[in-house]
Amino acid sequence: MRYSFKSFVCTLCLGVTVAALSEEFHEELFLRPLRDGKVSARFSFSTLLNGAVPRDPETLGAEDESQLYTLFPLALGQILREYAVTELHLTLNAGKWNYDRWGYPDEPGVGTGAELWAWMGEGGIASVDNRWLGLRNALAGLFCASLGSLDEQRTTSPVLTFQPEGSLPNSTVNYRLRHATLPSEHVCTENLTPFLKLLPCKSLSGIASLLNPHKLFDADWHGLGMHVRYLEGAGVEVRLATQAVLDPVRTSSDKRRDWSLSAIFDRRIEKACPVARSSVIRVRLPQNETYAIVPSPSTMDSIYATYLVREMEKPLDVAILWPEETKFVYPTAIEPQTHISVHRTLNGASQHAGHLALTVTNNHDTELQAGYLETMPWLLQFYLHTLHAEIDGVLRDDLVKLISYTPALPHVQPALLQAVLTLPPRSTMRLTMDVVKPFLAYTEHPPDAQRGWDLPPAVFVPFASQNASQIGSDPQQGAVLSDVRSTRMYTPVLLVDLATPDFSMPYNVIIMSCTLIALIFGMVFNTLTRKFVVVRVDEKKSS
């Protein structure tokens, strides 16, 4: 005991000499009107712990340094240090992000349900998988979400698609990725409350006071996210994000698309958060339309209007009006807003076999490539040899390259399928594959009412074609290339219906099968031990 305490005293002394870590808190709200009259709102709250370094896993058994935080959430800091997590991303979303109409989201992680991925260093007394288990359970407790069920049967390591967003501390340690999704998780108020508790100003002042659960969870699409990363030279950053697509047309009485903070959130900003180093509202302005924006922003250019919340007069209620428009007319057709469009369907009515089909459309005049990732639980098993690509009915298997496949092990691990698709300009590729649906052990069925199993979204990462970069000289092509962001695109989730037994009468089943077995046993036994005798019928008597 004495020695470990000494080490504590030493760290305390060290802490004093190093001087207190400075912490910064920044908050931002980004509002963006969409083509179909909706408004995308993205809240971002980032806390930077200057000079901090993620815990080295080698020190896991030893006494940890004291965690003295001012703005950084202590509950999260404890978890990060306990499991020596270097980078962590958690998203909880509800709804289907419509890439074609809404474009790329401001936060890339829009997969329906829960998605958790973390980079952790190897070494020390606890293995990465043990820490991943502890991390899941700790976050489940922190966010009141069923992240505990993100077990080995859902955990994969797709390193190509989920590269670290920050830096990994430069040492000899190997870093491992753990990634898991739970598409059936539904985000709700019980997740938002603990989320808000991690913010220094909770939802009582500053931009976070707009986070009204009644309005947020009424939105067409909404999601929460938490991102922890290590920035070399700066420190550990935790960024909490909320994203929502709100529909002012639906709630307005005269079907106009004018919106204001009080209309879409039912709240205004009454007080600034006293500890936020920056507190900014940015609004993307409508292009080629007549509009009015009130109050007048702190700074404004042709694309963005910016409000510095602390300098504005309170209460602050930002609004955009389209005075010439009496009623919003939904556009009949909206040009797809992203480079590629993806649709995924699961066909086949039987409870045994099925057919997975994807259509990937390149909306551009240049050739594109896309990384394709499936992290499929063993609830759906692929027949990889039936994977075929066709364009306009012509078989084009040559466009699917670099396939890497880890097959699923029933009851143990999910399948991991990665491939690179080459998409010719302005064309639609159709990918098909046969799948088989397994039987589950009766304990593997959830105790709830059964609606089928949600399957995680596939992930696409569009990037510029290598051929195109070799040609490279065409200026128009160059513009497109620079425009292609290597952002992740999530397909909607799928629902698979597996054979479900009747759970209502287990005792009847026992009785029934026991009776059958006893019956068969009795018959066989009787036949084996029966004594056959010849009965001579007396002929004299009968005649």
Place this chain on the structure above:
Amino acid sequence: MDAISKPALAFESPLTRRSIIAAYFLVIFLALPLWWKTTSIERQGLPASRVSAQIGRDLVFPVRIALNTGPHELGMDRIVLDVQRQIEKNGDFEQNGLQLHVSNAATANDYQVTLRLGTWDPVIKGREVVLEILPEHVGIAAMQVADILVTLLMPYTSLWSSQAERIVSYSPRYRLAFTLLNEDATGDNAALSWDVRGALSAQLSPLLARLSVLHNFTIESQVQYHGPLAFEPHALQVAEKTEYGLTPEDLTVFVNSAQWTLSSSVSNDPVLHFIAFIPSSRHSPLRILDSDGSPTPSSAFILPQWGGIVIYNPESTGVAHTLAGRPLDAIFATFRQQLSALLGVPELPPHVQVRSNELAGVTDWQLDALVRRRAAENTASAQETLQSIVRLVAQIEDMPVGEDVKGDVENALAALDQTYSTASSSQFQVLAFASKAQSIASRAFFNPGMLALLYFPAEHKWAVYAPLFASVAAPLLASVIREAIVWRREKKAKAAVAPAADDRGHKAG
């Protein structure tokens, strides 16, 4: 009529039939051990007699006191005898597991009592107490020595029950969570940060280092900017100013656990919370009221076994960006007192003076008393836990008892034995063994393996077996009975017919 009289078919013979029936029973007989093995519950025998032998066993600490009268005329031999007699008269020492030996020869680790003529209050220096006696009280010097020994060696006997109840139960490690909690940081008076490192190293580190023989500590701190109260404080008029007050009832519900983010989720170590609460300008200044409703000078209170709270009303209004310096030192000095009260560090009697200040305010007498108390507490709790395990296992017959539970119980007993055997040599080792015994015993008690069959009782098993085994057993038994009857009849018939057998044989031929 008789089956026996009828000729048997060629392919049939009673032997085959009987061996078929016997084969069934053979299979059942051979399968019995397998069935037994797969359905029986592992129940290791617990050392119940050794556990029950622990009842009534108490820790006894021998304490040697060296009386030192210096070159004075107090009469050494007589006073040693007098003190010893006084101590024996006082049954409290024995009840609290102390065995005192008074002598006039000092060795290294003994407690020393130095008697002197004089008028000063008693002074403590290390393990020595200097007691000055008025010349007119020389006659009752022995009684005074005995009194001071009672208050110094057994400080817990004079504790009120409310003081004793606030002491947290022993744990080898505590988390100390310090929170600067602003009721509303957007208002006029708030502190946005605090110099927690400086205050910790100045105020708390010496105490924690002193207590490191008993516990390890993990320290964490946070700042909260919005910590609303769950109730409205009472407004009072004091000297033409409005003040706000917390009644004793308010204090019990002061912690707003729904909105203050205090809980920590990553470890099972008990947490002690220390909160510096800064009321909003709307509730400022905030005072603690006594039961009559008038403000008390105190601004801090302890929640038993939970932690301590200090209410800090900033002197000047306006947002102080950093809380540091003297106000913070005062807050942390209160935290230090609250921590030592929660950990059960006994208080010295008010008239006793302490010579040196370098011991973080905890003298050797206090620390020793605390160590003895914790050792006795852990020993008692380990004994109790072991007895509960044995009782529980005896009560629930279906409860599995694995090798690990048995091993834990045995290890806990061994640690308890070591506790008793080292009691005469080193208090710190006693504490180490006692806390080891306690933690192993509670690990055995909470072993998850013991719960396994609690929800799958024997009745359930029979309900599953009956439909199959009853219906299978019926034809099997019936066939055995039938064969037995046939066999007996055959035998009887054979015995009766034996003499005429030859004739019959000829006839048949």
